[in-house]
Amino acid sequence: MGHDDSTPDPRREPLPYSRRRFVRQGVALASMSATVPWFVQRSADAAMLPEDSLVSARPGIDEDRVLVVVQLGGGNDGLNTVVPFGADEYYRARPRLAIPAPGGADGALPLSGTDGLGLNPALAPLHELHERGELSILQGVGYPNPNRSHFASMDIWHTARTEGHGRGGWLGRYFDNACSGRPEPEAGVAIGREAPLAMLGEHASPVTFETEELFRWAGEDLHPLLAKRYQQVSRAGALETDGDSQLAFLTRTALDAQVSSDRIRAAVGRDPLVRYPQGNLARQLQVVGAMIRDGLKTRVYYVTLGGFDTHAGQERSHANLLRQVGQSLQAFQRDLAAQGNQDRVVTMVFSEFGRRVAQNASGGTDHGAAAPMFLMGTRIRPGVIGNHPSLTDLDRGDLKYGIDFRSVYAGLLGDWLQSDPDPVLGGTFRRARLLRG
Amino acid sequence: MPRDQVLRPLPERAFDFDRARHLLARAGFGGTPEQVRAIADLGLDDAVDYLVEWDSVPDPVVEADTFDRDIRRLPTDDERRLAQEARRTEDQVLLDQLQQQRQQRDREDRQQFDELRKWWLARMLETGRPLQERLTLFWHGHFATGYREIRDSWLLFRQNQFLRANAAGSFAELAHGIVRDPAMLKYLNNDRNIRRSPNENLARELMELFTLGEGRGYTERDIKEAARALTGHTVLDNEFRFASRVHDPGAKTILGRSGTFDGAGLVDLLLSQRSCSEFIALKLYRHFVNDLPGGLEGATPEARAAVAEMATLLRRHRYELRPVLGRLFRSRHFHDPANANTVVKSPIELIVSSIRTLGLPVRPLSVLLSAADMMGQTLFQPPTVEGWPGGRTWINTSTLFVRQNLLVYLVTGRSPSGLSIAADDTEFDPMPLVESLADSNGLADASAVRSAAERLLRFCLGGEPHPQRVEALDGLLADVGDRLDRDRSLALICLVTAMPEYQLA
Structure with a gap:
């Protein structure tokens, strides 16, 4: 057995991919920001309309209630969101950062039915929703032995487990339990680069995309002829192979992906009924609104906004973030009303923790514990739920929680999504009463 | 048989x-x-x-194997005194300064962590010992340890080198080493496992995930007793330290055996269990031969017998891995066409094997790593101590698009119209690949082109291609005039790598 000249003996000249300088280069470039590849970027091309009306034939979930989760990443400062302007301790702890009492232009917006409690003036749209009875404010939400690490606390909120390495997220387990057999491919949709842990179950995983235009095969931009042949391949569905083989699984998933992609991009391609403001959160909620309008069988949508880790100079940045939150949520709720879908949707807003009561030396606040949550919709029990945490009885400088977040999950799972919360949460939690009547 | x-x-x-x-x-x-x-x-x-037997192959990348071990060093006595003093006197200026120093070290360590990930990916891309890196990745998933939890890039580097050095040595060495591995001890909180208040985390995962398998012949009581054996296994200044003061030397009863087990004694006891060899054999089998999506119960008699024989070989060779792997890779069973296309490529495997198989240019490592994140595999950050569940969990409608789109990027490096910012202008010349698969007629006429394209299909997808795929391929060739120049070849490769089979090995 001889070698011809073109095939060197790998024992003498080993197989490696021909040695290049990229190692050194790669390491040297570590501190430079990576260029964002185009496949994680919004494409300039208009969304393609679906080629045909191929729709998967499996029965969906006939229940038409929808939960939208809005995650505020970084730890939203609860005390400057829902402002206890009636408490002197608040002004003593935050001489520079406290929101003034109502009256002036930059004063808190008093919440009717409460005493000494108001919203940050940047949240005027939410204040309006509150006065209309479409917003509820849950005060002092948290959990025992609060963890002040972003990752750890976010994991706790996502898994609904306060200790141990979590196995899957609460919404993922909900899907595992609610959808036996093969779930509808778009049952859960997360907007973002990576699927949130909350949405991952043992079987369930959400459709995840940063922009709808990337939820498709980018190779079709190379040439229309290529697009045609790709469609031929991905729409082949089941090949005549063993129904449980890896290939059969892959082929089915490719079909699902194509069908979901067509549907989602067709839905999002339509002009919305209301004007959304600029900004990342509004863009995501606009996509969600379009999908709800289109009648997708999605039960849970997940969107995120980061930047709430306001350790320094928070005054302006926090107000900007809250303004974005308020305006985006308002536009979304108006969109739902214009669609006639306002009674189908509950929106939940949370952050992994609040911030310390006292401001720090850099004009910011450090990681804290309990904080308020918002629920929005026409079906929620409006008003302020729970008591504002004491500003004097603190746990190592932090607010103590009054409502366990798992009670909120239990309420949403049990009463809104109508699913047994116990197996999802791995225990029995008091079900917070969150819906009207 | x-x-x-x-x-x-x-x-x-x-x-x-x-x-x-x-x-x-x-x-x-x-x-x-x-x-x-x-x-x-x-x-x-x-x-x-x-x-x-990769020892005879030179290890090509050694000069980069140097990382700073001191970013996370313990404070010196002077620094500690200074911090205490600042707290005592509530010296806000000094406290802020110390906090800034801490944040600076956090940043430096995160930077080193990014470099570490690139370094490992680069190793996988260029190594002449591919099985060594592959097994290192396999053991990383088995003995899962995450950066987020321990925030110490040096300890992960150290663990990675340990796994690499023992990748095909003996599983016994790996198991003994991992209960003395600083990163693992921190990750599973064994640095807080002390006689007075035992922490069961490492003991539990050692049995459940590392050696015996979940629910295989041990009880909660065994875990509690095993935790006592591991008391005192802690970390000091980046190194394993046995703190005898907090170790519990008393008698324990584990898996029905009584003795004054310490950490090593516990590991020996676990290795002596038949279930341990079976557990490791099955994991190796699912990685190298067939993922067995229906579980061992749903497997063919041959597959079950192969796993049993691997377990026997492991025991016979005192958990030496080379005899088992050598036997496996030479076997008819491993090469049985029925086992082709039964393993889902992990994201890292998809990236590395695509580049090495098609001879693609290496595009920026940071982009490749971020694509791996999007596909669900962040090196040094498995989702939980269970590692990556792998198999079909890698694939859903979203990750499938990311996988296919990554290939378009690897092959063309181009952005779609109007997006030039992120294009990678290193061009891939597909002709050597296509020509090396053509027969003696080259690409002279339509039938030669067709036969070269079908060989490319076989080469990329493995096994006998499905007629439907051949049809799509022939259709594309007919569309483009039965010629294969550079652009047409690129299109062809994009189509073939977007076929569902390409996700399988």
Whole structure:
């Protein structure tokens, strides 16, 4: 057995991919920001309309209630969101950062039915929703032995487990339990680069995309002829192979992906009924609104906004973030009303923790514990739920929680999504009463 | 078939190009047609030796193996005193300064962590010992440890080197080493496992995930007792330290055996369990031979017998891995066409094997790593201590698009119209690949082009291509005029790598 000249003996000249300088280069470039590849970027091309009306034939979930989760990443400062302007301790702890009492232009917006409690003036749209009875404010939400690490606390909120390495997220387990057999491919949709842990179950995983235009095969931009042949391949569905083989699984998933992609991009391609403001959160909620309008069988949508880790100079940045939150949520709720879908949707807003009561030396606040949550919709029990945490009885400088977040999950799972919360949460939690009547 | 016959060797003469391709794809990260041919020319015996007995192959990347071990060093006595003083006197200026120093160290460590991830990916891309890196990744998933939880890049580097050094040595060495591994001890909180208040985390995962398998013959009581054996295994200044003061030397009863077990005694006891060899054998089998989506229960009698024989070999060779892997890679069973396309490529494997198999240019490592994140595999950050569940969990409608789109990026490097910012202008010339697969007629006429394209299909997808795929391929060729120049070849490769089969090895 001889070698011809073109095939060197790998024992003498080993197989490696021909040695290049990229190692050194790669390491040297570590501190430079990576260029964002185009496949994680919004494409300039208009969304393609679906080629045909191929729709998967499996029965969906006939229940038409929808939960939208809005995650505020970084730890939203609860005390400057829902402002206890009636408490002197608040002004003593935050001489520079406290929101003034109502009256002036930059004063808190008093919440009717409460005493000494108001919203940050940047949240005027939410204040309006509150006065209309479409917003509820849950005060002092948290959990025992609060963890002040972003990752750890976010994991706790996502898994609904306060200790141990979590196995899957609460919404993922909900899907595992609610959808036996093969779930509808778009049952859960997360907007973002990576699927949130909350949405991952043992079987369930959400459709995840940063922009709808990337939820498709980018190779079709190379040439229309290529697009045609790709469609031929991905729409082949089941090949005549063993129904449980890896290939059969892959082929089915490719079909699902194509069908979901067509549907989602067709839905999002339509002009919305209301004007959304600029900004990342509004863009995501606009996509969600379009999908709800289109009648997708999605039960849970997940969107995120980061930047709430306001350790320094928070005054302006926090107000900007809250303004974005308020305006985006308002536009979304108006969109739902214009669609006639306002009674189908509950929106939940949370952050992994609040911030310390006292401001720090850099004009910011450090990681804290309990904080308020918002629920929005026409079906929620409006008003302020729970008591504002004491500003004097603190746990190592932090607010103590009054409502366990798992009670909120239990309420949403049990009463809104109508699913047994116990197996999802791995225990029995008091079900917070969150819906009207 | 008698039990010890399942892994009988494939006859030398049956080891052809396709089987060499299969071997290189499973026991390495694939190779170009020339490399596959070279492996085939070696013959089965030498080819397997080349992969498994890698010590004779030079390790090409050693000079980068240096990272700063002191970013996370303990404070000196002076620094500690200064911090205490600042707290005592509530010196806000000094406290802020100290906090800034801490944040600076956090940043430096995160930077080093990014470099570490690039360094490992680069190793996988260029190593001449592909099985070593592949097994290192396998053991990283088995002994899962995450950066987020321990925030110490040096300890992860150290663990990675430990796994690499023992990747095909003995599983016994790995198991003994991991209960003395600083990163693991921190990750599973064993640095807080002390006699007065035992922490069960490491003991539990050692039994459940590392050696015996969940629910296989141990009780909660065994875990509690095992935790006592591991008390005092802690970390000091980046190194393992046995703190005898907090170790519990008393008698324990574990798995029905009584004694004054320490950490090493506990590991020996676990290794002596039959279930341990079976557990490791099955995990290796699912990685290298067939993922068995229906579980061992749903597997064929041959598959079950093969796993049993691997377990026997592990026990017979005191958990030495090379004899088992060598036997496996030479076996008829491993090369059985029924086992082709049964393993879902992990994201890292997809990236590395695509580049090494198609001979693609290496695009910026940070982009490749971020694509791996999007596909669900962040090196040094498995989702939980259970590692990556792998198999079908890698694939859903979203990750499938990311996988296919990554290939378009790897092959063309181009952005779609109007997006030039992120284009990578290193061009990939597909002609050497296409020509190396063509027969003696080259690409002279339509039928030669067609036959080269079908070989490319076989080469990329493995096994006998489905007629429907051939049809799509022929359709594209007809569309573009039955010619294969550079652009047409790129299009062809994009189409083939977007076929569902491409996600499988």
